[in-house]
Amino acid sequence: SVIEGIDEENYIDSLAAWNEHLHKTLSFPFAAKIDEFEEEYPFPRGEEVIVTGLDLVDDLYGIIADITHRGKHLNFPLCDLAAIDKPSPNYEAVKDYRVWFANR
Secondary structure: OOOOOOOOOOHHHHHHHHHHHHHHHOOOOEEEEEOOOOOOOOOOOOOEEEEEEEEEEEOOOEEEEEEEEOOEEEEEEHHHEEEOOOOOHHHHHHHHHHHHHHHO
16 A cells, blocks of 8 residues: 555655655664675674664665664665564564565
8 A cells, every 4th residue: 555556667656655654654763683684784684773763765775774783873774674573563564665675
């Protein structure tokens, strides 16, 4: 329903719709874990971080989250994070975005 009415071929408009939806839906800060591994990432899969906000939309990595990890502030692709608190509305919203991003 987030991208209803948007041409499915229009990736940038779809990302913008997700960004707007997540800004309205997510409550910050929230705990998350690194759920995907990439060699260039500074820490391993399973590492816990705090998501403090959403920074920008990137055409390659999607929505970029502001995170804190051991006192350092970093930017990290939201598609590679999973919210930890399952009862939280953040959990489902991030999960829905990740499923969309993986299948775009």
